[in-house]
Amino acid sequence: MSYQVDSNGYYGTFGGAYVPEMLFPNVEELRQQYMDIIFEETFQEEFHQLLRDYVGRPTPLFFAQRLSDKYNTSIYLKREDLCHTGAHKINNTIGQIILAKRLNKKRIIAETGAGQHGVATATACALMGLECIVYMGEVDMARQKLNVERMRMMGAEVRPAKTGSRTLKDATNEALRDWINNPVDTHYIIGSVVGPHPYPDLVAKLQSVISEEIQMQLMEKVGSPDPDYVIACVGGGSNAAGAFYHYLDNPNVQLIAVEAAGKGVHSGYSAATTYLGKPGVLHGSKTLLMQTDDGQVVEPHSISAGLDYPGIGPMHAHLFDSGRGKFYSVTDEEAFKAAFMISRTEGIIPALETAHAFAVLDNIRFEPTDIVVINVSGRGDKDLQTYIQFKDEYIKD
Amino acid sequence: MSTSVVLSNRIIQLFENKKENILNIYFTAGFPHLEDTVPIIKSLAAAGVDLIEIGMPYSDPVADGPIIQESNMVALDNGMTVKKLLDQLKDIRKEVSVPILLMGYINPVLQYGIEAFVRDSSAIGIDGVILPDLPMEEYERHYKKLFEENNLSFIGLITPNTSEKRLATIDRLSTGFIYMVSTNSTTGNESKSTQAVDQYFQRIQASGLVNPRLIGFNIKDHTTFAHACSFAQGAIIGSAFIKMIRQSDNIHRDIPSFVKNIRG
Numbered sequence: 001m002s003y004q005v006d007s008n009g010y011y012g013t014f015g016g017a018y019v020p021e022m023l024f025p026n027v028e029e030l031r032q033q034y035m036d037i038i039f040e041e042t043f044q045e046e047f048h049q050l051l052r053d054y055v056g057r058p059t060p061l062f063f064a065q066r067l068s069d070k071y072n073t074s075i076y077l078k079r080e081d082l083c084h085t086g087a088h089k090i091n092n093t094i095g096q097i098i099l100a101k102r103l104n105k106k107r108i109i110a111e112t113g114a115g116q117h118g119v120a121t122a123t124a125c126a127l128m129g130l131e132c133i134v135y136m137g138e139v140d141m142a143r144q145k146l147n148v149e150r151m152r153m154m155g156a157e158v159r160p161a162k163t164g165s166r167t168l169k170d171a172t173n174e175a176l177r178d179w180i181n182n183p184v185d186t187h188y189i190i191g192s193v194v195g196p197h198p199y200p201d202l203v204a205k206l207q208s209v210i211s212e213e214i215q216m217q218l219m220e221k222v223g224s225p226d227p228d229y230v231i232a233c234v235g236g237g238s239n240a241a242g243a244f245y246h247y248l249d250n251p252n253v254q255l256i257a258v259e260a261a262g263k264g265v266h267s268g269y270s271a272a273t274t275y276l277g278k279p280g281v282l283h284g285s286k287t288l289l290m291q292t293d294d295g296q297v298v299e300p301h302s303i304s305a306g307l308d309y310p311g312i313g314p315m316h317a318h319l320f321d322s323g324r325g326k327f328y329s330v331t332d333e334e335a336f337k338a339a340f341m342i343s344r345t346e347g348i349i350p351a352l353e354t355a356h357a358f359a360v361l362d363n364i365r366f367e368p369t370d371i372v373v374i375n376v377s378g379r380g381d382k383d384l385q386t387y388i389q390f391k392d393e394y395i396k397d
Numbered sequence: 398m399s400t401s402v403v404l405s406n407r408i409i410q411l412f413e414n415k416k417e418n419i420l421n422i423y424f425t426a427g428f429p430h431l432e433d434t435v436p437i438i439k440s441l442a443a444a445g446v447d448l449i450e451i452g453m454p455y456s457d458p459v460a461d462g463p464i465i466q467e468s469n470m471v472a473l474d475n476g477m478t479v480k481k482l483l484d485q486l487k488d489i490r491k492e493v494s495v496p497i498l499l500m501g502y503i504n505p506v507l508q509y510g511i512e513a514f515v516r517d518s519s520a521i522g523i524d525g526v527i528l529p530d531l532p533m534e535e536y537e538r539h540y541k542k543l544f545e546e547n548n549l550s551f552i553g554l555i556t557p558n559t560s561e562k563r564l565a566t567i568d569r570l571s572t573g574f575i576y577m578v579s580t581n582s583t584t585g586n587e588s589k590s591t592q593a594v595d596q597y598f599q600r601i602q603a604s605g606l607v608n609p610r611l612i613g614f615n616i617k618d619h620t621t622f623a624h625a626c627s628f629a630q631g632a633i634i635g636s637a638f639i640k641m642i643r644q645s646d647n648i649h650r651d652i653p654s655f656v657k658n659i660r661g
Contacts, residue, residue, distance in 0.1 A: 018503060020460040020529040021554040022578060024563070163466055164456065176459045177583045183558055184581075281504045281530065282457065294478040295508030296456040 003248040003315070003324055009197025012321060014288075014314035017196035018281045022180045026188070027284070029103070031198045037102050038095065038205060050094050051209060054127065055084045057091075059210075061217035061373070066345045073366035076227070077348070078214055078375045080239065087351065087378030088207065088239045089120035093189055095206035097124040100187035107131045107186045111175040113140055113168030113235075114305035114353075115147025116378060117191030122156035124189075132156040135174040137167035140305055147382060165299045168309055172283050192236025193313030196284030200241075200313050207242025214373055215246055227371040229364070231256040233356040234327075235271070235307035237316040239377035244325070254326060256364070257316060258356045260302035261329035271300035272329035273312040274320045282310065288317040303332035303386065304352035306378075330359040336394040339380065339387065351378035352386060406524040407496035408550045408573040411447055412609045412630065419631025420622070420659060421448035421611055422638050423500065425468035426485070427477030428454070429643060434485045435492075437642070440649055442493040444656035448611075450527070450633065451486075453479055453501030460529050462585035464636040468643070479509045483517050490522035498552065500527040511540060515547050525550030525573050533563075533570055541570065552576050557597040561604075568606045577601060577629060579614045585636030586615055598628035619661035634659065 001012075009015050009031070017027055037043055051057040059079045068075045080088035093110075100108060108130050112118030118134040125132035134151055138160040141148050151158050164170040172195075179188045193200040193207075215225035230247055232240035234257040247253040262270035270276060273288050280289035282297055290298040290310040302308045312320075319325030330338075335352060338359035343349045350358065354377045366372060380387065403409075411419065422441055426434045434451070441449050454472035458465060479501070489497070499518060506514050506528060518526065526549055531540075536551060544551045550573030555564060558581060568575060580586070580594055601610065612625040613633030625632035638655065645651040 016535070017532060018530045018535075019532070021559065021567075022460055022556050022581065022583075025556075025558040025560070163463075164470070169457065173457050173459050177462075180460065181582045181586070278508075280507060281502075283459075284530075289504070291504070291508065293508065294480070295505035296473060297504075 001322060003319060005197065005201040005315070011315045011318035013279070014286050014317040014321070015197055015200060016286050017284055018286060019196045019284045022183070023176065026179055026183050027196050033103065034099065034198050034202050037099055038202070043098060043102070046098055047095055051091065055090050055094060056082060057209065058213045058217070059083060061214060061221065063221065064346050067342070070345060071361055071366060072368055073370045073372055075372045075374060076218070077346070078210060078243065078373055080210065081348070081350065081354070081376045081379035085116070085120050085123050086381060087116045087120070088210065088242060089117045089191060090123060091209055091242065092191065092203050092206045092238060093117070093120040093124040096187070096189045096202070097128050097130065100130070100189070101128060103187060105185060105187035107133070107182065108189055109133045109135065109175050109178050109186055110189045110191060111135045111168065111171040112191065113137070113171065113308060114382065115140070115144040115151070116306060116382065118156070118158070119147050119150050121189050121191070122151040122154040125156060126154040133178065134158050135161050135171040135178070137161045137165070137171045139166040140168065140171070144305060144382065168305070169297065176283065192238040193241045193315055194236040194283055194285060194311060200285065200315055203238055204241040204245055204315060207238050208245035210239070210242035210375065211244060211246035214243065218371070222371060226250060226253050227373045229254045229256055229370065229372045230375070231258065231357050231360060231372065232375040233258045233307060233353045233377060234312060234316055235260070235309045235353065236311070237313040239375050241313060241315055243373070243375040248324070255319060255324065256360060257319070257325050257327045258360045259327060259329040260304060260307035260335070260356055261331045262301040262303070264331055265329055269301035271302040271307050271309065273310065274327045275329055277312070285314045287311050287314045288320065303335065304356070304383070306351070306353040307356065328360045328363055330356045333394050334359040336390060340395050348376065349380035350376060351380050352383045354378055404545065404548050404550060404572050406548050406550060407494070408448070408498070408524045411496050412574060415447060416630055418626050419447045419611060420656070421450055421631060421633040422446045423450040423452060423633060423635035424638055424642065425452040425454055425465065425472050426482045427472035427475045428468040428639070429471060431475040431477060433648070434482065435489065437648065437652070438489065438493055438497070440652040441656070442495040444653040446495065446656055447631065448496050448498065450498040450500050451482070453482060453499060453505060455502040455505055458502060460583055462583040462636065464585045464639050468639045479505050479514065483521060486523070487521050496524045497522070498525045498527060499523055503528050503531045512543060515540070515543050515549055519547035519549050523549065525552055527552045527554070527576060529554060533566060537570055544572070554578055555601070557581055564604065568608055571608045573608070574630070575606060575608045575610045576633070577610050577612045579612050579616070579625070582614060584614055602628050619659055622659050623661065
């Protein structure tokens, strides 16, 4: 079985390009050209030079001694939190901004939830001197004010999505509507492995630099490129896609995806899509989707805005469905506690999203000889307000 | 190349009998109130519209502007579902004979089950379906036969940016008419450059499509309706109608007057 996208844009039964005709030419232009462009030598040179000199890659693979002692195994941390702007999101925006320039696009749009992808897009646009418009739910703008100001400082216009629940899903709807209204001069930089084909594949390929580096770094450190486990959190799933990518077809490497259970999978306030979702279509792809029996999209909940999405990338839906990936879910409280644990054990304050990946360590029995890689997708500065707010509720010390 | 099956339903008959000034009115099912669907259909039929397009509300209507988005939200809050709508329409053919289309995003239809949806719609006398986010290729591969067997028209959309090659595909797969989206925009927007729009209308008019065409998006009054009708067999009005019924305190008075004003 292949875990890569097929020629029709599907991962198993998931994926495709379910877009209204108004978006067909935009998506088709990208589909026809993306492979040629991103595998072209000058693209690769420019991309890798910027990843090195601007983003700060390769990011370290750090052997976490105290954490390894605690779980009696060998745990390595892939430090995506050390990327410029503080998360893996910029790997994708740097790649897509070069792609947009080669497609002669003059205007960039993006959606953002917590603001990390918005900041990474605003950053790439400032770097290249392109107009940047970021759609963000009105609710998210209020709770992620600092990221709104970061985007504005770099010259981006942040437009509030005022419809629906006024969060990430609605920001994505507004970005798609903008693209319908501006089909010729605009490139839409989607921030995760979601959306119509070719976006899930495009974003996964641009993020695959993560697993490419893990292979080389592990080879250097332990003499084999393959760990026993790769662990990553999943909202839409871009950091997981990047961390899993070069291991997809290697059954010796267990792929662990961690979703946000919110207040608990049965609480009605959850974002555990593989657990609660059914096959459906949202934002252009067929995937697992949290929805009512009538097919209306259900509002998810997670303490971390980056995992607060009712769907999941079609690649992950296929990994789940085929059993290739193992999916766990972690509650707000468990993630919160893991964030404090890792801060005190290794001196790394993780993003709330990333904290979900750490929380799953309690649920898996590792062998002392296992090599475990955790993708530290982002740093926790943006979440300090939340950490302060809930500290008394969740942490007793 | 698949053989084309000739359907026989009210949409096909309409376009056989009427070649110009065809007026199609769109409204959202269950808006402004849950039980308004049937009264609005009757009122539109009595006012002499040629075709009625009923929107099935969806939580995430990406091709729609603010007015239709809001009507979708209100209808969902009122409790409208695909099942509820088909139930409301089950006796509609005892009362009205005007052709009826159902329009909606694919996900609620997928959850109902496409096969069941096509069969149930056909059984109550629906004549055609518009599913804007079902790709043409998927339709051809999986559902074309089903639609044909149930005598249900499948209406494809084209836009100013649709390529020649794709235009031919959409014309080949559409059965009934082609929905011409007037500009690159979501529904209910202001038109952009009239000259460019007219050039597109003329290009399509001269392209020799097999299907008749109705022009939709940004048609709102007599002037825009008459203008569209000079390039196609007719036009579709949605947002302007929704706006009117949203403000109306008496739809049985205001719907005929709205239709009369459009006809001019």
